Amino acid sequence: MTHSPPESWDAHCTSGRTFRRLGDAERELLAEHAPAPDGGRALDIGCGLGELARHLAAGGYRVDAVDCAPDAVAQAAAHPENDGAVTYRVLDIERDGLGDLGPAYDLITFRLSWAFLHDRTRVMRRLRERLRPGGTLCVITPVAGTTPPGRRRTALDEDEIALLRAGWGTADRHDAEGLAFVVLRDPVPAEVTYAGKRQPAPHALTGAGVVVTDPAGRVLLGWSRRGVWELPGGKNDAGEGFVDTAVRELEEETGLKASKARLLALLLDSTHGVPRMTAAVRVIAYTGEPAVREPRLIHRWEWHEPADLSALAQPLFTPSAHVIDTVWPGLLTGLPHVHRYPVA
Known part of the structure; x- marks a missing residue:
């Protein structure tokens, strides 16, 4: 799922380092823009230690939570607050595909993980197909402009955020204490168009x-x-x-x-x-x-x-x-x- 191999994420987890905790602004935005419907199902991709997955379960979702790092998934599954509403599994969303997941979801989330995907366009295409009508895909990501240079690989720049929002009927962006909170709904059918780039310099x-x-x-x-x-x-x-x-x-x-x-x-x-x-x-x-x-x-x-x-x-x-x-x-x-x- 990431630029780094699963082993590096396992090392991150076993070393005692953690991830940015789920903030109050994120919780409020999730409650406002992605409340759980009756029988709602959610897919949390790049779940890490499971904090977001547990929050979604507490809000009424049944959650499939996946990560490519086995140690992270093991720690998340062993958390004492788990009550069976979250199913954890090791899954590399790019290499393993979606065949073992549920057929459709009301909510799909990427928290602090979208920037690590290689094939973002292909993955997004497959995830759009897994959204139920009226479902929401939510990407929560650091923004390159406010991220220290040494951590820019974890963030999206404005061009990437604009690319992420293309092809959706609803593509709202909110601020969550410095994170971009992007809400995507209603995939828009499209046909490929063709365009040039900037005027080229004479070459041949x-x-x-x-x-x-x-x-x-x-x-x-x-x-x-x-x-x-x-x-x-x-x-x-x-x-x-x-x-x-x-x-x-x-x-x-x-x-x-x-x-x-x-x-x-x-x-x-x-x-x-x-x-x-x-x-x-x-x-x-x-x-x-x-x-x-x-x-x-x-x-x-x-x-x-x-x-x-x-x-x-x-x-x-x-x-x-x-x-x-x-x-x-x-x-x-x-x-x-x-x-x-x-x-x-």
């Missing part, structure tokens, strides 16, 4: 290189104003797929209109310390004749025999070379390293 380049050939099998390359031969292609626009990028860039740069194009592979390398992802796209059918449409970038377009590319007198743009190597493996030698992810 993504784009497409296009292999288009004429009826004689010659490949189209442009002589760039940056002094390299390159395939048609360019960077993705926001929200644009690789094939769409390839088709758009081909028309913008050359005037050719692709009617059929296929993604062959994704190629990952880097330039100037920036990751670069290039999609190798093969245009299978097109109309038109190539023309210089962006003279600020390209001097001219030429059809090249693929067999001649290994003996070009001028440099070949590295991403274009990797795309060409995808279409004609082994045609070019001495290529810089690239991670290649073929698309079936």
Whole structure:
């Protein structure tokens, strides 16, 4: 149930150390917000030495009290005030599940224990399913903002408390002498939604290189104003797929209109310390004749025999070379390293 193994909680108990006693404010809030109905059943998770479980039993609940530490459960069960209204058992709520517990509860409590759970979302989902209609789930927890730095692991910060309260029709928070006393009722059915995070810092380049050939099998390359031969292609626009990028860039740069194009592979390398992802796209059918449409970038377009590319007198743009190597493996030698992810 906790970040610490059960053995560490046993050591805590056997050493004589104790837990924060149940305060008057907590008792008053429990009486106000979670009084026991006739035949009411409660589940106290992380019961420790059983003080809250005994208080709930005195208020009219039949209580299942569970903890992952065997020694704590043994001490709680041996307490002289037990009158049979509390059933104690060793249970790790995360690893052991809920199969051995009752089918439904009017009240489920976590006192000073919620912060120690790893899989809080999953556990909460399963506990919501165990609440009777109108039932209450109560989390009593230290708050990070008022907890000494050395004990922050026992507390929840404001973000975690907000996350805890999400998905409930009632999610009231009260103060119990410095503890957050959170009352949750009426689980709200929901469907998953999707969202981004904060605006990311620029991290990588993504784009497409296009292999288009004429009826004689010659490949189209442009002589760039940056002094390299390159395939048609360019960077993705926001929200644009690789094939769409390839088709758009081909028309913008050359005037050719692709009617059929296929993604062959994704190629990952880097330039100037920036990751670069290039999609190798093969245009299978097109109309038109190539023309210089962006003279600020390209001097001219030429059809090249693929067999001649290994003996070009001028440099070949590295991403274009990797795309060409995808279409004609082994045609070019001495290529810089690239991670290649073929698309079936």
